[in-house]
Amino acid sequence: MTRKRTQNRTGRARGRRQRTLSISLRDRGQTTQDFAVGIGVFILAVAFVFTFLPTILTPFDSSVSGGQTAQADRIADRLVYHLSDSDTSPNAIDSGDFKDIDDVDGIREIVGLRTAGDRVSVQIEQLNESETVNDMVIGDQYNDQSAASSARIVTLDDNPEGCETACRLVVRVW
Structure with missing residues (x-):
């Protein structure tokens, strides 16, 4: 099975492109360090929200007028x-x-x-x-x-x- 060459608009024959070589670590784009940093930032953000949420709502739950x-x-x-x-x-x-x-x-x-x-x-x-x-x-x-x-x-x-x-x-x- 052979592939036919196609021509572009100018009439020039287009050949097959050479394949680009890529180097990857374990065939994935995310490393262990990236995952650890992402999870660390997420945990800090959640802790920040749970720490300051009660202080935002405190003035509104007072029973003293x-x-x-x-x-x-x-x-x-x-x-x-x-x-x-x-x-x-x-x-x-x-x-x-x-x-x-x-x-x-x-x-x-x-x-x-x-x-x-x-x-x-x-x-x-x-x-x-x-x-x-x-x-x-x-x-x-x-x-x-x-x-x-x-x-x-x-x-x-x-x-x-x-x-x-x-x-x-x-x-x-x-």
């Missing part, structure tokens, strides 16, 4: 204003006045809150620790649930133990 945060800040500000003697020192709280507030209704009267469904807890804690000072807690019991909180640095007039220099007034709303 901006209104609750503002309310906690307003309650802390008003309590310090009403319980302190602003003439001598603006953040010195009278312990007797604090203990006279019995419940959340007392806080609502002093601060001027409307009766909303929010729960409020006010407590005075030591600066270095989260322990309350002499059971100075007003309002609902807080059990480490998600809550908006605000804190003010205050001094107490009777300087109880653990609060000689200053204490922290913490207001939580949930």
Whole structure:
């Protein structure tokens, strides 16, 4: 079986092309090093996505609203204003006045809150620790649930133990 020679448009006879020699490693175009680098880049990209995806979605799954945060800040500000003697020192709280507030209704009267469904807890804690000072807690019991909180640095007039220099007034709303 022989092959006929064909002619191109100019009428010249076209011969058979000489075959190109190619050199390949194991007859494939991908080496082990290429595969390892590709898989390494893919694993790093997947790890990057799984690492940063939760931080992108975090602000949207918070159960505390901006209104609750503002309310906690307003309650802390008003309590310090009403319980302190602003003439001598603006953040010195009278312990007797604090203990006279019995419940959340007392806080609502002093601060001027409307009766909303929010729960409020006010407590005075030591600066270095989260322990309350002499059971100075007003309002609902807080059990480490998600809550908006605000804190003010205050001094107490009777300087109880653990609060000689200053204490922290913490207001939580949930």
